[in-house]
Amino acid sequence: MRYLLxxxxxxxxxxxxxxxxxxxxxxxxxxxxxxxxxxxxIWEMAIKISIDKLKLSQSLKQVIDILEQQSxxxxxxxxxxxxxxxxxxxxxxxxxxxxLICQALVEDMKFISNEAxxxxxxxxxxx
Numbered sequence: 426m427r428y429l430l431x432x433x434x435x436x437x438x439x440x441x442x443x444x445x446x447x448x449x450x451x452x453x454x455x456x457x458x459x460x461x462x463x464x465x466x467i468w469e470m471a472i473k474i475s476i477d478k479l480k481l482s483q484s485l486k487q488v489i490d491i492l493e494q495q496s497x498x499x500x501x502x503x504x505x506x507x508x509x510x511x512x513x514x515x516x517x518x519x520x521x522x523x524x525l526i527c528q529a530l531v532e533d534m535k536f537i538s539n540e541a542x543x544x545x546x547x548x549x550x551x552x
Contacts, residue, residue, distance in 0.1 A: 427459040428452055428551065429500065429529045431538035432466040432521065439491065440482060446552050449537045453495070461500040462492060463528050469521040505531055516545050 430438075430453070437445035438453050452458050467489065473479035481488065492499065502524065509527035517523060526546050529536040535549045543550050 427461065427534045429534040429536050430460060430462045431525060431536065431540065432469050434537045435462055435466060439488060449552060452537060452551065460497045461534065462497050463500045463525055464502060465521055465524050500528060517542055
């Protein structure tokens with residue numbers, strides 16, 4: 426099974442934050458699960474770090490290194506993901522989330538996120 430992490434899911438996993446559901450934590454720790462993180466999430470974290478909206482206990486470079494150690498695969502942005510944004514209903518304004526939703530839909534991945542609003546888009550959300 427393939428899973429796409431929402432940005433907050435990765436952050437909460439790395440920071441051992443109790444807001445991450447037990448189900449999500451178990452999936453991320455499952456050696457048989459194929460876990461992906463979009464490069465969009467790395468970009469989002471970089472922007473938030475640069476404007477002091479996000480503080481992590483390690484550098485962004487260390488986060489990227491941890492992804493490899495955890496066997497979390499980076500998902501590139503493909504033209505088909507961007508084209509899918511055009512037809513996505515405008516229920517949610519966050520541009521990062523909109524692209525993540527399209528990636529989950531196009532790539533047929535389960536989306537690990539606490540955002541119930543994403544269900545309106547037909548995303549197979551796990552929490």
